[in-house]
Amino acid sequence: MLYSVDLFVLFLTSFYILFINQINLSTAFSDKSICGLAKDRGNSECGAISEKRFYFDLITKRCQPFLYQGCGGNGNKFNSLTDCRALCSDYEPTVESSHEGGGHGMALPVPKCEGNVRAAVDSEARVIKCPSDQCPDNYECSESKCCPANKKIVCNVEYDTGRYAFQGSHTPRFFYKKEVNNCLLFTYYGALGNANNFETYNDCIKYCKE
Missing domain, CATH: 4.10.410.10 (Pancreatic trypsin inhibitor Kunitz domain)
Structure with a gap:
C-alpha cells in the first residue's frame, strides 16, 4: 500500500x-x-x-x-x-522612455561634474539627485548631483565597460591607467560603469595625469 x-x-x-x-x-x-x-x-x-x-x-x-x-x-x-x-530571432526590444521601474532600456546622458567627469548613478543607471538622495561614499553633493570628492576616486579605479543598452551603439571611451600614467581606449556598452570614463583623450589626460 x-x-x-x-x-x-x-x-x-x-x-x-x-x-x-x-x-x-x-x-x-x-x-x-x-x-x-x-x-x-x-x-x-x-x-x-x-x-x-x-x-x-x-x-x-x-x-x-x-x-x-x-x-x-x-x-x-x-x-x-x-x-x-x-x-x-527577429525580436527587437521596446525602448523605455525613462528608467522608472528599473532596467537599462536606453542609455540616458549622465550629467558631468567639474573636469567632464561623470556624476554618480544608482544600480538602475538613474542619476543620484542630492541632497534628497544620499551620495555614495567618496562622493559629495555639487549642484544637485553627486561628484567625486577627489581625483583618486576617478583615476585609481579600474575601468568598467558598463552594461548593454538597447539604444545607442557601443562607443569608444578613454580611461586612466595609473601604472602607465596615461589614458587608454576601451569600449563602453552604454549604461552604468564608473567615473573613470571620458569621452575624449584630452578630457582624460587633463583630469588625471599627474
Missing part, C-alpha cells in the same frame, strides 16, 4: 512539473516580450533534474544553450534551439 502511495505522489509531482513547464512554454510562444528577459537558471527545489535549454541573448541577438535547474526561472527558456529561434 505504501509503495502505491509513493508511486501516486511521484506521478502527481511529475504531472505538476510537466504542467508548469507547458504553461511557461505556452506563455513564451504567445508573448515575444519574454525574449528580453535575462537568463535565469531557476532552482532545484522541486526535485526535477537539470537539463539543457535555450534562451535568447540580447547582446549577441542569438539563442544560446544553458543548463536549466528544473524549477522556476522565467519564460526565456526553450526546449529546443528551433523553438527559441522561431519566437525570438
